[in-house]
Amino acid sequence: MKIFDAHCDVLSKLLENPELDFVHERHRLDVTLDRMVEANIGVQNFAIYLSERMSRQFQFVLDSIDLFCQRILSNPQMRFVRSKNDLRRVAAEGSIGAMLSLEGVDALQENLANVRILFYLGVRSVGITWNYANWAADGVLEPRRGGLTELGRNLVKECNRIGMILDVSHLSERGFWELAELSNKPFIASHSNVYAVRQHPRNLNDEQIKSIISSEGVMGITFVSPFVDAVQPVAIDKLLPHIDRVCSLGGSRHLGLGSDFDGIKEWMIGLEHAGKYGQLVELLQKHYSESDVKRFVYGNWYDFYSKHLPDGQAN
Numbered sequence: 001m002k003i004f005d006a007h008c009d010v011l012s013k014l015l016e017n018p019e020l021d022f023v024h025e026r027h028r029l030d031v032t033l034d035r036m037v038e039a040n041i042g043v044q045n046f047a048i049y050l051s052e053r054m055s056r057q058f059q060f061v062l063d064s065i066d067l068f069c070q071r072i073l074s075n076p077q078m079r080f081v082r083s084k085n086d087l088r089r090v091a092a093e094g095s096i097g098a099m100l101s102l103e104g105v106d107a108l109q110e111n112l113a114n115v116r117i118l119f120y121l122g123v124r125s126v127g128i129t130w131n132y133a134n135w136a137a138d139g140v141l142e143p144r145r146g147g148l149t150e151l152g153r154n155l156v157k158e159c160n161r162i163g164m165i166l167d168v169s170h171l172s173e174r175g176f177w178e179l180a181e182l183s184n185k186p187f188i189a190s191h192s193n194v195y196a197v198r199q200h201p202r203n204l205n206d207e208q209i210k211s212i213i214s215s216e217g218v219m220g221i222t223f224v225s226p227f228v229d230a231v232q233p234v235a236i237d238k239l240l241p242h243i244d245r246v247c248s249l250g251g252s253r254h255l256g257l258g259s260d261f262d263g264i265k266e267w268m269i270g271l272e273h274a275g276k277y278g279q280l281v282e283l284l285q286k287h288y289s290e291s292d293v294k295r296f297v298y299g300n301w302y303d304f305y306s307k308h309l310p311d312g313q314a315n
């Protein structure tokens with residue numbers, strides 16, 4: 001079964017460690033080309049993320065895009081997905097689609113031209129924060145629990161205007177509600193789980209999940225083991241209560257996967273890397289109809305991006 005994964009951090013690892021081999025590496029990368037082929041990944045979203053160890057320079061964001069081109073898109077199986085047409089083509093020819101997103105706007109340096117430049121370069125979604133505060137908003141672990149700044153509000157409006165999709169994973173709850181109020185487009189949570197199942201600050205409460213659903217957005221269930229269950233290690237069947245809860249809130253068409261592979265330090269048992277999706281699919285098939293499973297692992301994200309990517313080649 002084809003997989004659509006809305007979040008991985010391979011680019012961040014490549015940026016810090018350029019000698020890593022995206023095709024064959026088996027120990028230091030979770031997502032490799034070999035594993036994507038093995039797991040039948042149809043579309044993989046690659047996040048641009050500058051780790052806390054790096055300075056917030058826009059050049060590093062551009063360097064990440066260069067790595068994406070040189071190390072990922074350069075493989076003949078891969079296709080850059082920037083438009084509805086790209087997505088259709090990838091599905092039709094069975095190649096692997098690669099999308100770009102930005103996780104945290106810190107390095108955009110308060111300059112909205114930089115978000116437009118990223119859009120020209122093919123970045124299609126933006127998470128406003130990582131866990132802490134930046135010029136646009138507070139993240140979920142920022143103690144003062146603030147929302148959007150004035151510049152952050154302008155960023156939301158500019159993203160709406162140019163068609164950059166907004167991602168609320170990592171954003172503070174207050175920021176979430178301000179964004180939900182301000183945004184006139186559907187928004188997503190690329191990699192977040194359900195707070196009612198696991199009380200973790202990175203997870204979304206029921207009202208937040210209902211708000212994503214009513215915006216016509218999608219949330220990606222994530223495999224970061226502490227976001228799944230309090231008791232470690234965590235087996236893959238612990239993902240089921242998260243999926244059930246989103247469905248019970250009316251979200252069976254608004255639920256996908258957002259693995260966070262290569263951003264994970266504590267892996268789930270049975271989901272240690274991107275070659276292991278088969279076990280998750282088998283588990284889901286025991287609990288949900290075939291058409292639901294297809295939607296959860298691929299179809300819901302596919303439908304979302306089919307609607308919200310630009311029509312042609314963006315420029």
Ligand SMILES: [Zn+2]
Pocket residue numbers: 103170191260263
């Ligand atoms: Zn993240």
